[in-house]
Structures are given as structure tokens and as C-alpha cells.
Amino acid sequence: MSERIYLIISGLVLLIFLYLDMDNLVFGYIALLIFEGITNLRVPIIISKLRYGKNHKAESYINEKYKINFEAERALRLVVAGILIITYAYMPNAAWFLPWFVGVMLTFAGFSKFCPMVMALRWIGLK
Numbered sequence: 001m002s003e004r005i006y007l008i009i010s011g012l013v014l015l016i017f018l019y020l021d022m023d024n025l026v027f028g029y030i031a032l033l034i035f036e037g038i039t040n041l042r043v044p045i046i047i048s049k050l051r052y053g054k055n056h057k058a059e060s061y062i063n064e065k066y067k068i069n070f071e072a073e074r075a076l077r078l079v080v081a082g083i084l085i086i087t088y089a090y091m092p093n094a095a096w097f098l099p100w101f102v103g104v105m106l107t108f109a110g111f112s113k114f115c116p117m118v119m120a121l122r123w124i125g126l127k
Contacts, residue, residue: 003073004110006044011106018099026088026099030081037078040071072121079117080106 010029017025036042080102087098109115 003044004113006042006110007106007115008110011103011108011110014103014106015100018103026084030084030088033077033081033084037074037081040074042073042077070126072118072126075121075126076115076118079121 014026014029017029083102084099087095105115105117109118
């Protein structure tokens with residue numbers, strides 16, 4: 001599974017959870033994002049290792065120099081989880097549109113391979 005397909009699936013799942021008003025599943029989704037961001041045990045990497053075996057290697061960043069030794073995809077998961085926690089848990093009535101915006105943007109990023117948040121995180125210096 002590629003990161004693009006995972007972004008499409010995760011964006012659509014978030015939109016479905018929001019549409020059906022499944023609060024517990026949204027919080028489970030947030031917990032999954034935090035777990036993936038902290039441990040780097042991302043679903044696409046796990047599926048690729050199960051599919052292709054132990055010898056499968058993720059993208060290599062050896063030749064490139066980065067200011068911060070942290071992947072932008074991991075940081076994206078943590079940023080999305082933070083936005084969802086703040087808007088869905090603490091300000092559900094005031095900022096109800098932000099979780100929907102996050103779901104739409106994740107789906108859009110998967111389809112188009114253009115994610116403004118990942119671009120901003122890479123501009124900051126993440127790999």
C-alpha cells in the first residue's frame with residue numbers, strides 16, 4: 001500500500017466517521033494517528049513489509065541533507081491528530097468545519113499527490 005492510497009482511505013474514513021457522528025471512532029482514529037506518528041509503525045509500511053518480506057526498504061534519504069531528522073509524513077499524522085483533538089474535542093461547536101476540512105484535504109492529497117501541509121513541513125526542514 002502506498003502513502004497515496006493510505007491518504008485517500010484515511011481521509012474517506014474520517015469523513016464517514018464525521019458524517020455518521022461516530023465520536024468514539026473519531027477518537028480511535030486520532031489515537032491511531034498519534035501512534036503512527038510517534039512510533040513510525042505506519043500502516044503502509046507494515047503492509048508493504050508483510051507483502052514483500054523483511055527485505056523491503058522504505059524510501060532512502062541518505063544522499064539528501066535535512067535540517068531535522070524526522071519524516072514529514074510522520075509529522076503530518078501528528079499535526080492532523082493535533083488539529084482534530086483541538087477542534088473535535090475542545091471546540092466542537094465553534095470550529096465544526098475544521099475536521100471536515102482535514103478529511104477533505106487528506107482525500108484530495110491522496111488523489112492529487114499535493115499536500116500543502118507536507119510541503120510546509122518539508123520547507124521547514126523535515127525529510
